[in-house]
Amino acid sequence: MSQIDRRVPFFVVASLVCVALVPVAEPGLRYVPVATAIVYAVLAVLFFFDWRGRQPPA
């Protein structure tokens, strides 16, 4: 199995950064880091499955 697509950990880290910003953000604007964290988490999952789908069968 080849090395994982580096975009996957990148998106995971970006998602975690957004999660870390949630408690710091103003209550009225907390939906922005929450939504951005969800988008990055979804991108990480999609890119992970895309990478796994490209692997040759074992």
Add this chain to the structure above:
Amino acid sequence: MTTGAVLTIVVALIFDVTNGFHDSANSIATVVSTRVLSPRYAVMWAAAFNFIAFLVFKTAVASTIAKGVVDQDVLTVGVVFAGLSGAIIWNLATYWLGLPSSSSHALVGGIAGAAVARAGFDVLLGDGLRRIGVFIVLSPLIGLALGLILTIFLQWTFHRVKQLDRLNKGFRRGQLLSAAAYSLGHGGNDAQKTMGVILAVLIASGKVAPDGDTPLWVVLSSHTAIAIGTLMGGWRIVKTMGSRITRLQPAGGMAAETGAALTLFYTSHAGIPVSTTHTITGAIVGVGASRRLSAVRWGVAGRVVVAWIVTIPGAGVAAAFTSVLIRAMA
């Protein structure tokens, strides 16, 4: 109005011109590199949309700068002047060091630093600074996600199209709209920072009530100044850069500009001053990341992160020194 107040307003408008001058490359680089417009028309296109942004956006960002960073009781003309001077000194120093520092963050740091030098840390308004601080990190991340998603969307939508010339022609036309949208967002967010400074001076001088709106002449002069700066900066690019501007595919340029424009529209509407340069940098990184991570110039992205960390404290210290100097001379 006192001479000090008039001088501060003039310096604020000069700061606005330098902002347009500095950022014009962001607005026109992609349309010029893909030969959608000649440099001359690209500059005029960007400056026109910088100017008419006042018809689209309200003045929420200006209010945040004038009323949301420090307690209005300490926001005297001297504090605003020291803050502005600190921001300019920081911008010049980082320009010399080659650090992609944000003029917007420098302005916020400058005003905060000058006010702290005057009356201590208690005058800082936690809510406003928190909002600005959170979006220093969030705006490039939102731009990156939108740049990436729009690029993937365009690739998926048009991947069966065989007539590539015709497709590129369509994207080039689309870039006219995306460049206009980006210039609109740039004018909307950045001109309002100058409006905020002038509004603070007018409130400190008693010309506008603390809860008053931004006068129309302030709105028009700030948008005119940023448009003039864009025109001047563009001519410099025409002379010095020519075709050396980084090459982007029309679809990628369109996605990056649209992603950055959407981020700027939202933040301008919500009254959040963000760095337009960092936002478009994030969106371009997003376009590059749609291919592979190694397509991204991580050195540039790393320097942006350093600029996030050091700009507000750095400009704050420069403004605090200026404030102390002004008081010593008075």
